[in-house]
Amino acid sequence: WTVFQDSRGRQWLGTNGSGVTVWDNGIARTLTVANDPLSNIVRSVAEDREGRMWVGTLSGLYRSGVSGEGGFRRVASVRSSSVTALMLLPDGAMWAGTSDSGAYLLRGGTVHRFTRSNGLPDNAVRSAALQPDGSLWLGTDGGIAVVRAPVHSAHIAEPWERNAELAAGEVRDIMVGADSTVWIGTDARGLFRYRSGRLTRYSAEQGYDAAAVHDVQEDGLGFLWLSCNKGVFRVSAAELAEVAEGRASTASFRLFGTADGMGSSEANGGGQPAGFRMKNGTIWFPTMKGAAIIAPSSLPTNTIVPPVYLHAFTADGRTLTTEEGGVTVPAGTNRLTVSFSALSLLVPERVRFQYMLEGYDGGWTDGGSERTASYTNVPPGTYTFRVIGCNNDGLWNTEGASMTVTVRPFVYQTWAFILAVTVLAAGGAAGIYR
Numbered sequence: 001w002t003v004f005q006d007s008r009g010r011q012w013l014g015t016n017g018s019g020v021t022v023w024d025n026g027i028a029r030t031l032t033v034a035n036d037p038l039s040n041i042v043r044s045v046a047e048d049r050e051g052r053m054w055v056g057t058l059s060g061l062y063r064s065g066v067s068g069e070g071g072f073r074r075v076a077s078v079r080s081s082s083v084t085a086l087m088l089l090p091d092g093a094m095w096a097g098t099s100d101s102g103a104y105l106l107r108g109g110t111v112h113r114f115t116r117s118n119g120l121p122d123n124a125v126r127s128a129a130l131q132p133d134g135s136l137w138l139g140t141d142g143g144i145a146v147v148r149a150p151v152h153s154a155h156i157a158e159p160w161e162r163n164a165e166l167a168a169g170e171v172r173d174i175m176v177g178a179d180s181t182v183w184i185g186t187d188a189r190g191l192f193r194y195r196s197g198r199l200t201r202y203s204a205e206q207g208y209d210a211a212a213v214h215d216v217q218e219d220g221l222g223f224l225w226l227s228c229n230k231g232v233f234r235v236s237a238a239e240l241a242e243v244a245e246g247r248a249s250t251a252s253f254r255l256f257g258t259a260d261g262m263g264s265s266e267a268n269g270g271g272q273p274a275g276f277r278m279k280n281g282t283i284w285f286p287t288m289k290g291a292a293i294i295a296p297s298s299l300p301t302n303t304i305v306p307p308v309y310l311h312a313f314t315a316d317g318r319t320l321t322t323e324e325g326g327v328t329v330p331a332g333t334n335r336l337t338v339s340f341s342a343l344s345l346l347v348p349e350r351v352r353f354q355y356m357l358e359g360y361d362g363g364w365t366d367g368g369s370e371r372t373a374s375y376t377n378v379p380p381g382t383y384t385f386r387v388i389g390c391n392n393d394g395l396w397n398t399e400g401a402s403m404t405v406t407v408r409p410f411v412y413q414t415w416a417f418i419l420a421v422t423v424l425a426a427g428g429a430a431g432i433y434r
Helices: 236-243 415-433
Strands: 001-007 011-014 022-024 029-033 044-045 053-057 061-064 085-089 094-098 105-109 112-116 127-131 137-142 143-147 171-177 182-186 191-195 198-202 216-219 223-228 230-237 254-256 283-287 292-293 307-316 326-329 335-342 352-358 363-366 373-378 382-392 396-407
Touching: 001 044, 001 283, 011 044, 011 236, 011 283, 011 292, 053 085, 053 094, 061 085, 085 127, 085 198, 094 127, 137 171, 143 171, 171 216, 182 216, 191 236, 198 236, 223 283, 230 236, 307 382, 307 396, 335 352, 335 382, 335 396, 352 373
Parallel strands: 044 085, 127 171, 326 396
Antiparallel strands: 001 011, 011 022, 022 029, 044 053, 053 061, 085 094, 094 105, 105 112, 127 137, 137 143, 171 182, 182 191, 191 198, 216 223, 223 230, 230 254, 283 292, 307 335, 335 373, 352 363, 352 382, 382 396
16 A cells, blocks of 8 residues: 655555554564554555654554654544545655545644645645645645645645646646656546646557556656556656657557566555655555565666567458468458567567558557457558567567568459540540541
8 A cells, every 4th residue: 555664774564454564674564553443554654853653544644652663643633534645844744645634734733734625626635745946736636736835834725727737636646856857647647747837648649558647756767667557667757758848759668567576467556655766776666465676777678679470461351372472462352451470488468569551551550469450441552561569678670570462453443444444435435426
């Protein structure tokens, strides 16, 4: 459900009913938050400047003693039964988001609450991020709310002026990058980038093959890591910038899942932090089967270019004979199907293809992992079918494989027939004139 690293280097893992598991130098210990079963469903963890651990649960907010271990007590001033997100502010105040009661700002003995009545788009608050200008952005189920600087004296929030463009509903994560670019993860609208007043969305059309983004992490190597229900995606921040600035239409999103060692490809979200970059550079994401740990600097790369092969051409289900000069398709064929493959044994299910029937298609078609291409009612003529493929790490064989395809015409579609009919028609017209 959540992951966090404290100032002593210990990893805290929130569980779905067993409290929190503390991982300390290879030794794991499980701490019960309280006797109430819902208090041991942990959605968020944070640490304050005194070393006390704060734990958000489905039974409210709890805080440990100064040792940071055990002895959790309920924070009565937070009245919600479900605390979904926690974040320590630079001045030592603790921010808490809830699933039904808005957001709380706790500083010393004072508590200030933000709800729809004083500016939140929705009372379900799932994420927060401090902006370079000192304002606090809150991710809610109705978009983003902005608490203007100085946050410590603010008493109202304002709906973000770009919420209509965001149209995101549930904002699951807001992350401010090292270069001050703001990355916004949503439950159903993919990823958003906000920089210099420009808001850019990344969905299937731009290469992101998922609806949700639970959490966004930078790896310090130029890549972003996005957790979702399909696994974890890696994408180059520079490629995303190219799309945002109109110099590219898509970016290369590389998906990691069970084939790469994850116990489950379904990552958890809906609370924060739902991912954490540890001090040693590893990135941890909670999943349905424990934490997925990624070492970005140690990932192996498949450098073998996959050979691409054409296997068969079929016309209305009948296999055609291929010859050195190509393949001939009978006149009147309704459906032409081409089958192909690429040899990559490391993760074969991640092999992807693009294909094109030159002279018919206007450009490359992204075939995904499908190993066939079909065409209907291709006009008579001579074409070239081309297919290229890439391996699991996106290394493309740009030469691929190709074959000349000749679609035969009916007799009445040939130029000789058309010319003969034209001559006869002209002769007949001349006779009638005389």
